[in-house]
Amino acid sequence: MHPFKMEHDFMTAQHLDALFEPFRVKSLHLKNRIVMAPMTRYFAADGVPGENVAAYYRRRAENEVGLILSEGTVVNRPAARNHPGVPFFHGEAALDGWKRVIDEVHAVGGKMGPQFWHVGAVASFQTEWVPADPVESPSGMFAPGAPRGKTMSDEAIADTIAAFSRAASDAKRLGFDTVEIHGAHGYLLDQFFWSGTNERVDRFGGATLKERSRFAAELVKSMRAAVGPDYPIILRLSQWKQQDYAARLAETPVAMADWLVPLVEAGADVLHCSQRRFWEPEFPAIDGDAGLNFAGWAKKLTGAATISVGSVGLSGDFMGAFTGESSTPVELDNLIQRLEREEFDLIAVGRALLSDPHWVTKVHAGDTTGLQDFTAAALGELV
Numbered sequence: 001m002h003p004f005k006m007e008h009d010f011m012t013a014q015h016l017d018a019l020f021e022p023f024r025v026k027s028l029h030l031k032n033r034i035v036m037a038p039m040t041r042y043f044a045a046d047g048v049p050g051e052n053v054a055a056y057y058r059r060r061a062e063n064e065v066g067l068i069l070s071e072g073t074v075v076n077r078p079a080a081r082n083h084p085g086v087p088f089f090h091g092e093a094a095l096d097g098w099k100r101v102i103d104e105v106h107a108v109g110g111k112m113g114p115q116f117w118h119v120g121a122v123a124s125f126q127t128e129w130v131p132a133d134p135v136e137s138p139s140g141m142f143a144p145g146a147p148r149g150k151t152m153s154d155e156a157i158a159d160t161i162a163a164f165s166r167a168a169s170d171a172k173r174l175g176f177d178t179v180e181i182h183g184a185h186g187y188l189l190d191q192f193f194w195s196g197t198n199e200r201v202d203r204f205g206g207a208t209l210k211e212r213s214r215f216a217a218e219l220v221k222s223m224r225a226a227v228g229p230d231y232p233i234i235l236r237l238s239q240w241k242q243q244d245y246a247a248r249l250a251e252t253p254v255a256m257a258d259w260l261v262p263l264v265e266a267g268a269d270v271l272h273c274s275q276r277r278f279w280e281p282e283f284p285a286i287d288g289d290a291g292l293n294f295a296g297w298a299k300k301l302t303g304a305a306t307i308s309v310g311s312v313g314l315s316g317d318f319m320g321a322f323t324g325e326s327s328t329p330v331e332l333d334n335l336i337q338r339l340e341r342e343e344f345d346l347i348a349v350g351r352a353l354l355s356d357p358h359w360v361t362k363v364h365a366g367d368t369t370g371l372q373d374f375t376a377a378a379l380g381e382l383v
């Protein structure tokens with residue numbers, strides 16, 4: 001049950017100030033704190049984002065979304081995707097499609113970055129489709145004790161890092177305002193972080209989280225070299241994995257610092273800290289921490305800008321979307337209080353923006369009655 005029922009008319013203009021403050025990180029200047037969360041939609045025929053995809057993102061840009069993060073789009077590695085509707089971020093046709101996307105978003109004053117993805121050993125739960133090439137991951141495992149695909153060689157690791165870096169320089173060349181690396185939810189980068197799926201005995205494995213973070217750190221460093229010092233790089237991370245919602249990489253703030261500080265030192269400017277419910281404290285109460293969430297701790301421990309996410313404005317969490325559950329609108333008070341305290345800098349909104357391109361405009365105007373329920377039917381179309 002969501003703790004913030006819509007019990008009163010919460011949206012007065014003054015009350016919303018913290019949500020509509022501009023924000024700046026390096027060359028990225030945002031008009032407000034609202035980010036469209038990256039959401040896979042499977043509408044890219046042959047891996048190419050078409051006019052329908054460009055129009056979908058443009059509608060969010062037209063309606064006050066501060067920063068749009070694209071659906072996961074895969075880098076140039078065999079078997080990087082696990083569904084034929086996922087877009088490529090390589091090859092002339094796909095990059096032309098992405099050029100149209102960013103041009104349309106810019107034409108209406110929006111800002112956007114692609115989310116770069118490699119699924120590692122994770123199979124889609126929505127299709128039987130499998131890539132022609134063998135799947136690859138740190139130790140040839142999908143989950144602890146569950147083998148799938150092959151263990152990456154040194155060459156595969158080097159080529160993967162090069163593929164992410166190439167995607168970043170292509171994004172910059174096409175005009176995107178930033179890029180995000182998908183390091184969360186049990187996919188490739190997270191398979192390196194997680195001891196349950198990383199049994200390597202070379203320099204990309206080890207008993208400590210710091211050692212298992214080396215792959216991500218080298219990837220970020222290489223991307224930084226590709227885009228130069230002023231271009232913002234966002235890194236998305238999570239403790240939870242789709243293989244195990246209860247899994248945690250860092251049980252204490254000290255362990256979290258060991259994980260995150262090297263990634264920020266490697267060149268990540270913004271940490272996008274994925275939770276399913278943004279209001280949940282990251283650690284059991286510690287004196288003076290005011291129940292900080294993951295993004296709150298990440299900001300406190302690293303000094304980097306952070307994005308929080310998870311059930312903003314909706315009653316149920318997003319995994320319910322895949323089992324047909326509906327969610328109803330809820331108030332934003334707790335979110336706004338956390339932004340006012342500067343616990344984190346930006347807030348990503350997923351399903352509320354997937355189903356309603358006008359969500360931000362309605363919030364800004366105080367139109368609480370115009371806010372819609374989220375139903376799983378929304379996943380079937382690009383509104």
Ligand SMILES: Cc1cc2nc3c(=O)[nH]c(=O)nc-3n(C[C@H](O)[C@H](O)[C@H](O)COP(=O)(O)O)c2cc1C
Binds near residue numbers: 040
């Ligand atoms: C349909 C759908 C697709 C998603 N695809 C991605 C994805 O490609 N990359 C990613 O990092 N997260 C993905 N997510 C997670 C969202 O970015 C977000 O973290 C999650 O939906 C929680 O936000 P919400 O409660 O506001 O929906 C997806 C979520 C949904 C509902």
